[in-house]
Amino acid sequence: xxxxxxxxxxxxxxxxxxxxxxxxxxxxxxxxxxxxxxxxxxxxxxxxxxxxxxxxxxxxxxxxxxxxxxxxxxxxxxxxxxxxxxxxxxxxxxxxxxxxxxxxxxxxxxxxxxxxxxxxxxxxxxxxxxxxxxxxxxxxxxxxxxxxxxxxxxxxxxxxxxxxxxxxxxxxxxxxxxxxxxxxxxxxxxxxxxxxxxxxxxxxxxxxxxxxxxxxxxxxxxxxxxxxxxxxxxxxxxxxxxxxxxxxxxxxxxxxxxxxxxxxxxxxxxxxxxxx
Amino acid sequence: xxxxxxxxxxxxxxxxxxxxxxxxxxxxxxxxxxxxxxxxxxxxxxxxxxxxxxxxxxxxxxxxxxxxxxxxxxxxxxxxxxxxxxxxxxxxxxxxxxxxxxxxxxxxxxxxxxxxxxxxxxxxxxxxxxxxxxxxxxxxxxxxxxxxxxxxxxxxxxxxxxxxxxxxxxxxxxxxxxxxxxxxxxxxxxxxxxxxxxxxxxxxxxxxxxxxxxxxxxxxxxxxxxxxxxxxxxxxxxxxxxxxxxxxxxxxxxxxxxxxxxxxxxxxxxxxxxxxxxxxxxxxxxxxxxxxxxxxxxxxxxxxxxxxxxxxxxxxxxxxxxxxxxxxx
Numbered sequence: 377x378x379x380x381x382x383x384x385x386x387x388x389x390x391x392x393x394x395x396x397x398x399x400x401x402x403x404x405x406x407x408x409x410x411x412x413x414x415x416x417x418x419x420x421x422x423x424x425x426x427x428x429x430x431x432x433x434x435x436x437x438x439x440x441x442x443x444x445x446x447x448x449x450x451x452x453x454x455x456x457x458x459x460x461x462x463x464x465x466x467x468x469x470x471x472x473x474x475x476x477x478x479x480x481x482x483x484x485x486x487x488x489x490x491x492x493x494x495x496x497x498x499x500x501x502x503x504x505x506x507x508x509x510x511x512x513x514x515x516x517x518x519x520x521x522x523x524x525x526x527x528x529x530x531x532x533x534x535x536x537x538x539x540x541x542x543x544x545x546x547x548x549x550x551x552x553x554x555x556x557x558x559x560x561x562x563x564x565x566x567x568x569x570x571x572x573x574x575x576x577x578x579x580x581x582x583x584x585x586x587x588x589x590x591x592x593x594x595x596x597x598x599x600x601x602x603x604x605x606x607x608x609x610x611x612x613x614x615x616x617x618x619x620x621x622x623x624x625x626x627x628x629x630x631x632x633x634x635x636x637x638x639x640x641x642x643x644x645x646x647x648x649x650x651x652x
Numbered sequence: 653x654x655x656x657x658x659x660x661x662x663x664x665x666x667x668x669x670x671x672x673x674x675x676x677x678x679x680x681x682x683x684x685x686x687x688x689x690x691x692x693x694x695x696x697x698x699x700x701x702x703x704x705x706x707x708x709x710x711x712x713x714x715x716x717x718x719x720x721x722x723x724x725x726x727x728x729x730x731x732x733x734x735x736x737x738x739x740x741x742x743x744x745x746x747x748x749x750x751x752x753x754x755x756x757x758x759x760x761x762x763x764x765x766x767x768x769x770x771x772x773x774x775x776x777x778x779x780x781x782x783x784x785x786x787x788x789x790x791x792x793x794x795x796x797x798x799x800x801x802x803x804x805x806x807x808x809x810x811x812x813x814x815x816x817x818x819x820x821x822x823x824x825x826x827x828x829x830x831x832x833x834x835x836x837x838x839x840x841x842x843x844x845x846x847x848x849x850x851x852x853x854x855x856x857x858x859x860x861x862x863x864x865x866x867x868x869x870x871x872x873x874x875x876x877x878x879x880x881x882x883x884x885x886x887x888x889x890x891x892x893x894x895x896x897x898x899x900x901x902x903x904x905x906x907x908x909x910x911x912x913x914x915x916x917x918x919x920x921x922x923x924x925x926x927x928x929x930x931x932x933x934x935x936x937x938x939x940x941x942x943x944x945x946x947x948x949x950x951x952x953x954x955x956x957x958x959x960x961x962x963x964x965x966x967x968x969x970x971x972x973x974x975x976x977x978x979x980x981x
Contacts, residue, residue: 543735543737545734545737546737546739546740548704548724548733548737549731549733549737549738549739549798550739550750551703551704551723551724551725552702552704552724552725552729552730552731553725553730553750553751553798553802554725554751554754554755554802555750555754556725556754563750564739567741568741570741
């Protein structure tokens with residue numbers, strides 16, 4: 377009897393989980409479906425679910441109008457560049473906060489996080505002007521710096537949390553063993569924090585890839601990433617839902633694939649320290 | 653060489669003085685144990701010597717050279733931690749090699765020392781394992797191996813045995829003792845366990861609230877504790893401390909009370925008797941004394957709770973302490 381109940385319950389839970397998952401994924405699924413519809417059927421009411429005339433024309437049109445790979449490489453460079461630069465700054469920062477905290481370390485961490493609550497648009501004008509004056513407008517380097525700064529609080533926080541889990545005695549042992557500060561970080565701390573660093577890197581790449589305020593505002597063509605690629609299809613010639621969907625699908629596909637293959641690492645990373 | 657001298661060394665955390673200024677000299681080749689209750693500052697003192705904490709004042713000399721401002725890496729000391737503090741991502745071999753790698757020793761020399769240490773510590777078959785695959789005792793051996801290969805001026809042990817079970821602890825205690833006999837390198841050993849202190853040390857430093865209460869050989873501390881704190885701390889079971897009626901205290905160790913069924917100085921009744929086989933520990937309630945006395949009797953003695961007994965202290969082994977807690981001559 378007990379077994380029968382638990383099986384029933386399990387089936388219910390499974391159905392419920394699938395329902396929620398579908399609900400969350402619906403916009404993406406809908407976008408992907410729409411990208412295969414002819415433009416006329418894309419705006420049909422009531423919407424056509426699967427029984428439309430499947431076509432790849434939208435993708436061909438999108439690629440003819442704009443070169444996808446120009447944008448793709450900009451996205452890759454901004455995502456990887458901002459992550460690498462961020463780590464370079466965040467590892468020593470998180471090390472000092474985790475292992476030699478001062479009286480104000482806690483406040484500093486809180487303050488850093490609070491900057492994430494500030495709406496980006498509030499500093500749009502100063503940053504835009506700074507970019508004009510420094511000639512960084514529409515450059516990859518400028519974008520790398522800005523996206524890195526935007527995500528830096530999160531990188532520092534995540535690394536700080538991971539580093540806190542590493543027993544200080546092990547680092548002290550390294551010091552007793554004659555390791556300099558850089559050897560201690562390079563040979564002992566970083567290898568031990570690899571799982572944490574990996575999930576930080578993954579999350580930061582996703583955040584940087586998806587960032588669509590600064591990337592759209594601060595670029596025109598040279599440094600424009602995939603977010604700009606999508607927005608480019610949204611208005612000028614009127615609304616073309618199918619082409620827009622095709623562009624969106626192309627933009628999110630790489631990060632979706634990466635996320636799929638690293639989901640285990642991501643979940644582990646995000647729940648690290650929560651249970652234990 | 654490994655001569656360590658502390659001159660008026662002091663440690664404050666903010667306003668709180670953890671270690672008031674103290675002087676201490678550790679002779680080359682000696683085995684010195686810092687012992688005291690938890691929170692007495694013994695670990696802090698060890699960390700000051702190691703360089704893991706900065707002294708707030710005073711000087712630390714290693715082989716006569718001022719090391720006060722040197723970082724832990726430059727002091728030439730090796731430390732074995734309570735938690736072993738092995739590098740979990742490295743094999744046993746690489747753990748042991750790490751200090752030599754940091755020192756830039758040639759690979760062949762590294763290998764030679766690793767082999768020698770592994771043989772001495774029974775780790776030869778485990779060199780390619782990770783610390784996570786070892787038992788507690790093996791991990792502690794790896795930590796010791798990592799300390800040995802550096803050929804340090806002195807070894808610092810911070811409660812190295814307290815994570816091991818009782819049987820293993822006794823075994824490791826002997827191994828560390830033998831290691832000291834073999835290497836003749838200075839060792840400073842921190843423990844809260846006075847049995848470890850008594851069995852291992854040449855010199856015991858008893859600490860209480862950051863102050864040194866007494867420095868001496870185990871037997872000196874046992875025979876003539878300088879004050880009430882040392883009297884109560886050294887020896888197991890604890891010394892019986894009895895008010896002498898003039899504000900002072902009289903002390904008599906459980907093993908220096910003679911037990912008799914017929915007659916003696918103090919008559920009382922047995923409260924609890926603990927039979928260990930080799931010894932019997934009795935708690936005897938004496939009506940004229942404020943607290944029960946602990947007696948160490950023969951293992952075969954046939955007394956049970958409720959029995960009437962008489963106790964007589966050995967007058968030559970009575971300890972007397974004044975109202976200030978200091979030993980009276």
